[in-house]
Amino acid sequence: MTGSETATRAADDARAALETDLELVAIVAVARNGVIGVDGEMPWHIPADMKHFRRETTGHPVIxxxxxxxxxxxxxxxxxxxRTSIVLTTRELDTPANVIVANDVDEAIAAAERASRERHGGIGRAFVAGGASVYEQFLPVVDRLVVTEVDRDPDGDAFFPEIDPETWRVTARDERDEVTFLEYERR
Ligand SMILES: NC(=O)c1ccc[n+]([C@@H]2O[C@H](COP(=O)([O-])OP(=O)(O)OC[C@H]3O[C@@H](n4cnc5c(N)ncnc54)[C@H](OP(=O)(O)O)[C@@H]3O)[C@@H](O)[C@H]2O)c1
Structure with a gap:
């Protein structure tokens, strides 16, 4: 088997182990240097990207x-x-009705399945919206990536994992002024 086939097989195995029919989509805005955050915040305020995030995720669970x-x-x-926010934490959180707390990845997926069925018309899609620790855990199992490339090199302390071109191929590309909206699917 080639390296790329091994990686594909590993991703298929990880996905199968999840036992969910949900389509899992990671959505992220990432700078040229891989930065996605600084001091717990986004390093930029880009209205076009906020609108894009709202349009993509509205009506779905968001982990x-x-x-x-x-x-x-x-x-x-x-x-x-x-949207139903599904928040991964090891803590007790006091949250409103459209927020569900999950203590591990399996619980988050189960909560997303339930929310999709019971609150979002059973469309069967859930978004994974970061931050760095959550992208790291979910990248091996998501089906699709919705990426905003931000044409900047900011200082930061949170990064998106490498998008390996042997695993992911670009299926849509929309270049704007300061950002490029991309979609990736698994090869
Ligand atoms: N550019 C973008 O598109 C984008 C998107 C999202 C976030 N960001 C940026 O990313 C940065 C935040 O990333 P981060 O990695 O520091 O934080 P994070 O991933 O948002 O949150 C980390 C926390 O999530 C909880 N957690 C993660 N995995 C868990 C698991 N398997 N089980 C239980 N709890 C789990 C833990 O919470 P407890 O400590 O409560 O246990 C952990 O401390 C910020 O700067 C933010 O603005 C950027």
Whole structure:
């Protein structure tokens, strides 16, 4: 087997071990240097990307880490509207009705399945929205990547894992002023 076939087989195995029919989609905005965050916040404010994120994720469960959840609530004054936020944490959190706390990855997937069925019309898709620790854990099992490439090189302390071209191929590309919207599927 070639290296690429081995990687594909490993991803297939990881995906099968999850035992979910959900389509899992990672969505991220990443700078040229791989940076996605700094001091618990996004390193930029790009309205076109925020609109893109809202359009893609509205009506679906969105899985995220506790740090990302807290930064969204600090910024918006509330959790993501018209979506179910599924927050990975080892802590006890007091959360509103459109937020579900999950203590590990399996629990997050099960919560996303339930939320998709019971709250979002059974469309069967869930987004993985970071941060770095959550992308790291989910990249081996997501089906698709929705990536905004940001044409900057900011300082940062949170990074997206490498998108290996032997595993992922670009299926859509839309270049704008400061950003490029890309979609990737597994080879
Ligand atoms: N550019 C983008 O598209 C984008 C998107 C999202 C986030 N970000 C940025 O990424 C940075 C945050 O990333 P981060 O890695 O520091 O934090 P994070 O992934 O948002 O949250 C980390 C926390 O999630 C919880 N967690 C993660 N995996 C878990 C598991 N398997 N089981 C239980 N709990 C788990 C833990 O919470 P507890 O400590 O509570 O146990 C952990 O401390 C921020 O700067 C944010 O702005 C950027």
């Amino acid at each position: 995220m880490g506790r740090v990302t959840y807290e930064s969204i609530v600090a910024g918006l004054g509330e959790p993501l509207p018209e």
